Amino acid sequence: MTAFTSVPPLFSVVPDGLFGPLASTNRLRYWQLLCRLFGEFFGPDAPVPPSHGFPRREITAAIERCLLTDDPWEDEGEAPDAPLAARAAGIYERFRAAGWLRQERVGAREMVSMTPAVAQLLTALIDFAERGPAFIGAKVRSIELQLRQVVEGHAGADTLDEAADQARQLLSHVSAIGVQIRDLMPELSRAESTAQFARTLFERYVRELFVGDYAELHREDHPLARRTSILGMVRQIEHSELRETMVQWYADRATQGDRERAQQRLQRSVRRLHELDRIDEYLQRLDEDIRQANRRALAFLDYRLRAPDRLDTLLQRACRGALNAPEDELRLPVAPGALMDEERLRAPQARPRPIPRTANSLAEPTPEQLARLNLLRQMKRVRLVMPEDLARYVDRQWHDADTLDSQSLQIDTIADFRAYQTLLTLALRSRRGGGLRRDDPLNRMLRGFRIEPVEGQRAGNDYLQAPRFVLRRTRKTA
Known part of the structure; x- marks a missing residue:
């Protein structure tokens, strides 16, 4: 059991069956409904919800409106001709049983709300689905400004934790880009036309997967060049009186006075920030993955542009014609006469005799010359x-x-x-x-x-x- 003591307790925060609708046959429809309900009632863009939640009828009415506009659902046990209200109520009960919605009785009314933990998880899932290319410069600049506030005494260990989390997310994102590029190349090679290949290459490979400021990473004024300053501030926090200040902050606000756990929290944040020193290794591997992907893409485009138009179609048509043609019409494209007669073979080519060569006379070096040569080699x-x-x-x-x-x-x-x-x-x-x-x-x-x-x-x-x-x-x- 000691190997699992550091695993975050996910299902003590969210309900056990929360991911049930997202793993069913209609998972895409459930996800669309969740996003619509979140954006209309519970999300940050929605109006401020009442303290007791929304009436149950408002939620089911929103589900009915979604079913009216888009209803290609697959049957999961309900009758296909069931009334719209009954189907909306069934979907609502599925969400409530899974834990996405919480229903409470206030007087004679049934009120519906979403717990903070579930709302935070749904926000993280939506942000993950909408995530685009990262801008490394902005993240490094944010980490540097937060550490500067900690060093100057204007912020506490909560800002240090936020900078450490951003550093971990930055390294994780850069290391994952190479895997995404390698996964995309087989999909690009299956494109049916050159236009589809080029469109997919520039829409997904360039716009979605690249680092937003990848072309500026090697410039001197890029924030990534200031990671030496960031590591210097981390060492200052670790080896100065700021360390005791951070430990005391953790002990007062995060570990209920346990100084040993407070020191472990500080060491974890410092260790994550020190990992920024390894970003060069990740970027070098990313450069190699991008160069290899560029070579494959250019080779594929060159082949498609040079090959005859509809070459695959012409080959398939020729094969079908050869298979369906009568036997007496099939013949080899050769001239009449014996095919393997010796008179039709090419005469052997007589190679010219090589010019006789005389070897140059070799002079053996003297022991003194060998000693000087060895001495020169050792000096170099x-x-x-x-x-x-x-x-x-x-x-x-x-x-x-x-x-x-x-x-x-x-x-x-x-x-x-x-x-x-x-x-x-x-x-x-x-x-x-x-x-x-x-x-x-x-x-x-x-x-x-x-x-x-x-x-x-x-x-x-x-x-x-x-x-x-x-x-x-x-x-x-x-």
């Missing part, structure tokens, strides 16, 4: 810094710490000196807004750590005088 290899070389150099310096200052980096060999120079180059390139670009070739050198320059300070050693920088561990490296 020592000065070449690969990602694994840089990771081994940094791993020797950590000493179980999570941060590493450039002043404490030790240089014992030429390889160490070249690794230090590479770290210095990364620090200088990280001084631009948003840090290193995702398409920077040196970005692949950062394995298990990130680098942050210290503005206005310099650090020196026996070999170089350079700007000061700090390394921060992001994960344990092997």
